[in-house]
Amino acid sequence: MASHIVVGVDGSAPATAALEWAAADAQRRGLDLRIVHVCEQQPRREGIEHCTRVLEAAADRARRLTSDVKVTTELLGGNVIEDLIAESESADSLVLGSRGFGGFAGMVVGSVGLAVAGHAVGPVVIVRAPSAVRYDTVVVGHDGSGHSEAAMAYAVEQARARKARLQVVFAWQVPMFSPYAVTYNSLIEDAMREAMRAARERVEPWRVRNPDVDISDEQRCARPVTALMEAARSADLVVVGSRGMGGLASALLSSVSHGVLHHVTCPVAIVPSVKETP
Structure with missing residues (x-):
């Protein structure tokens, strides 16, 4: 049984909502949280530094939101769809924002989100925005x-x-x-x-x-x-x-x-x- 949830981040508002959802889910279900960012435009140093900052900011936020969840991060440098599908192979679930920029542009209504949801090995959770109301x-x-x-x-x-x-x-x-x-x-x-x-x-x-x-x-x-x-x-x-x-x-x-x-x-x-x- 997989022991961690994977969440993909890119610094966008929906990705942040996905991070918050994943952190809460990991806390509730006693799972680790793995945060990944796919940095497709790599060659220049500025690009790598920006990707690193996005990942670090997400990790800091996840740790503030949880008390005893193990949070790990990884910067990926391949194709966004292939990398996310590969991440799903060992994860309890994969959590993504509905839209983003960079590698996550067009999520849900575009080809990236649909491809990941259609090919992922395990559950894929798509989050559009933070939930304002709880219905239980x-x-x-x-x-x-x-x-x-x-x-x-x-x-x-x-x-x-x-x-x-x-x-x-x-x-x-x-x-x-x-x-x-x-x-x-x-x-x-x-x-x-x-x-x-x-x-x-x-x-x-x-x-x-x-x-x-x-x-x-x-x-x-x-x-x-x-x-x-x-x-x-x-x-x-x-x-x-x-x-x-x-x-x-x-x-x-x-x-x-x-x-x-x-x-x-x-x-x-x-x-x-x-x-x-x-």
């Missing part, structure tokens, strides 16, 4: 797929560490049929009721295995991204699998995880099904 609620999307099972495990751990409620969301979108196709509409309604029943039953074993965590479940007739966006309005963290039941095997991120990353403003954790090199 973790939200997880769960559809029974392997990726959502891994997301559920991470969400349970987060809820336990936070002493927060875990809200499990399952969304089922009803296909559109002609109003005259009464038989088909009846079949769809039956299928929807069965899907909702199965979703409730899938949550029960998690309650049995984790009696110390307050786990509630909610089934919604809505698009998955819409349902998660609504639940996220009163959540401290939203957790989703990197792919779900509808994801293509070749896709880096499912449409749901992609949509959540773009539209949910609280921290979002993207969790792959197993830890293996992409």
